[in-house]
Amino acid sequence: MAKAPKAPASFETALSQLEELIQAMESGDMPLEAALASYKQGIELIKLCQGKLADAEQQLKMLENDELKPLDLPNV
Template sequence: MARAPKSAATFETALAQLEEIIHAMESGDMPLESALSSYKQGTELIKFCQAKLADAEQQLKILENEELKPLDLPDAG
């Protein structure tokens, strides 16, 4: 499994860090070296999040007897 980059210990923390990086990069005011560093950190965060999601999916498969079922949500309206 991928290690948590820097201080990202949870999926939610990593996702928040990734959103911060995206916002900073989209501003267009970031120097090239910072942009490259942020891009690298962002790719590490993406890998971490993907691994966490894959783990969660595997756990759901186990809970559902090895068959991932669609989530049926009740109608909100």
């Protein structure tokens, strides 16, 4: 059995890998077994990205004393 690829270190790397997987799968040239493996890897990348986003949101809440404030931008 093949080893699972190492999890990406950053959100951006995981997102890039996910985009590459999607493009490869959408090409329609991928054999069934490879497509299933890519799908499984994609699910893991999605979970990783969601976790990193949740962590970032939690950090923002802590920085803002659990009160996220709307961003006030000057009218341009």
